[in-house]
Amino acid sequence: MNARRLLLALHWSLLAVLVAGVVVAGAWRLGGGRWERVETASMGTVAPVNTLLWVEPVDAASLRVGDFVTFHPPGHDEVSYSHRIAAVHPDGTFETQGEITAPDPWRLSADDLVGRVVMRWYGVGWLVVAAPVLLAGGLLVWLVVASLRDRSWRLPVAIVGTALVLSVAIVVHRPLVRAQQLGFGEVPGGARATYVSTGLAPVRLQAHRGPHVDLRDGEVGSVLITHRDHEGRYGISMSPRIPPWWWIVLVAACFLPSLASLARPGPRIGAHALDRSLRAAR
Structure with a gap:
């Protein structure tokens, strides 16, 4: 298989994957499913910030303790939470709680239930957040590349343009290195700070002239700070x-x-052109 056929096969493969993705997403939506993007760190490593959740309708009577569900707090249909069921009561109501948080201050009924989480796509929510920047930047790069008459410039410009678009998205939304403070208090000999990582890249939290803790996305850790800064x-x-x-x-x-x-x-040199170049060299 030559290079041209290889590129053609790659293009058709990407198109097939795109079409299949659209079909699957459409079937999921028509079947009552929906997507939810995690915006807080309450579920820890189970569903870190900007995990994309696939939520399907479910009968409230089939729910058990430990099920991961999406719901609306009573009286607030405009807000969605995704927590585990912590308790199921005989009257059909249930309580919920996050992985790293205290129990939620409400009892839920079947009317508050949105569905059960059946799939978690880690980090995909960042693509949803950055979609406006990526789509607008991608369109601009495509227009610039398409306007170039010299084909030899198209690949370099496409590479540089794509890198710039990705850089802008990373600078604007900062998906890689993030952490949220959960608590801070003085203890004998210093102070203890507790954090949860909310970025895609592992992070190290280093106390001033003291110990450190390494955290991956959704992990909780604390650091004992024994020295003050200047x-x-x-x-x-x-x-x-x-x-x-x-x-x-x-x-x-x-x-x-x-x-x-x-x-x-690459460009091919015809026999006549090569013959003329050899004659000129003589």
């Missing part, structure tokens, strides 16, 4: 802790444009 405050710094396999993926991604350029057939 301003007399207890301080914590946060930095990414990129694992080795992340670097391997990033380096491999950097070589993809080179592989794509090698797969594209």
